[in-house]
Amino acid sequence: MSYFRTALLLAGLTGLFMGVGYLIGGGTGAVIALVIAAAMNVFTYWNSDRMVLSMYGAHEVDARSAPDLYNLVAELAQRAALPMPRVFVMDEPQPNAFATGRNPQNAAVAVTSGIMQQLSREELAGVIAHELAHIKNHDTLLMTITATIAGAISMLAQFGMFFGGHRDNNNGPGIIGSIAMMILAPFGAMLVQMAISRTREYAADNLGARIVGQPMWLASALVKIENAAQHVPNEEAERNPATAHMFIINPLSGRGMDNLFTTHPSTENRIAALQQLAAELGAQGSAPSRAQNDPSRSPWGRSSGTRGPWG
Known part of the structure; x- marks a missing residue:
């Protein structure tokens, strides 16, 4: 997706x-919404990484506390x-x-x-x-901003439903319009969010595979993660579904095929x-089958932290 289309x-x-x-408060409401959107984006720009990491209870590690993981990230970076x-x-x-942060100089991998x-070391790579x-x-910044605005649209639509909409000159949407707004506004926001997220996943798969030099390592990892995620719930993600698109595989339960209602492309397509x-x-290798990727087969840490995944 080009930056123009993303914009x-x-x-x-x-x-x-x-x-x-506007539907809630007329022209004044539209202006207030614009100001709120701008304020949210500024806040998100400076605090997105801390917000999401704190939400998931992530703790920072270094070369002493997690040498295998830290050195692998360093090597790939x-x-x-x-x-x-x-x-x-x-x-x-x-x-x-997932990854977060406003730019490469202020980024985090969790x-x-x-x-x-x-996962094996190669799959984790x-x-x-x-x-x-x-x-x-x-x-990382783009996806956090879209999640923030999409979530705010849903909350604002519910607020409009509660108050029955804008009543200037008795031309407000009324109860029917308010119900339609409550349904259609979050749905429209979701479609835009999905359009951005799913295209970005394909692009990250491609570039990530080029970085590591072995596309099938990532393919094997995607199968293992999806298989396990279908049986192991992520309770924090369930409580905060607007962040689901940040993960490499959708962490939410009940997802279906590659359609308008998923945050990620289907694993098969990827x-x-x-x-x-x-x-x-x-590169050598074929697409991994689900049966071939038993999560218990190979612990990723079998290699030493100083040895790269390529040799």
Whole structure:
């Protein structure tokens, strides 16, 4: 997705936010909504990483407390020509990971304890490279802003439903309009959020695979993470669904096929794209089957922290 199209989608979200404000409070409501949107974006710019990391109870680790993980991130960051991000671990059994931060100089990579236990070192390298690709593409700030605005639209629509909408000159939407606003405004915000998120996942898969040099490592990791995530709930993500798109695999329960209602492309489609990239790069290997990827097969930490995943 080009930056121009992304800017258009963000403008659409802001416009939708102002539209809900107009339905609630007329012209004044639209202006207030615009001011609120601007204030949220400024706040999110400076505090997005701290907000989401605190939400998931992530604790920072270093070369002493988690040498294997820290050194792997450092090695991949060097390959990606990125500053070393801060590294965090979430005490969460569901295998998953995300990146956050306003720019590459202020970025963080967070992984769950579950992903460290269930992935091989090579598969974890593929996942971390994917997250570093998000940082390199400046996706981390974009995705947090879209989550903030989309969540605010939903809250504002519920507020409008409670008050029955704008009543200037008896031309407000009334109860029917308010119900429609409550349903359609969050739905429109969700569609815009999904359009941004799903395209960014494909781009991060591609760049991450190029960073690590082995697309099938990431493909194998995606299968393992999805299989496990379907059976291991992430309670914090369930309480904060607006953050689901930040993870490498949708952490929410009840997701279906690759459609308008998912935050991520289907894993099958992502693996197919990685297979094609592997063929282009001359990499060996085939798409992993679910049966071949038993999460208990190979602990990722079998290699020493000083040894790269490539040798």
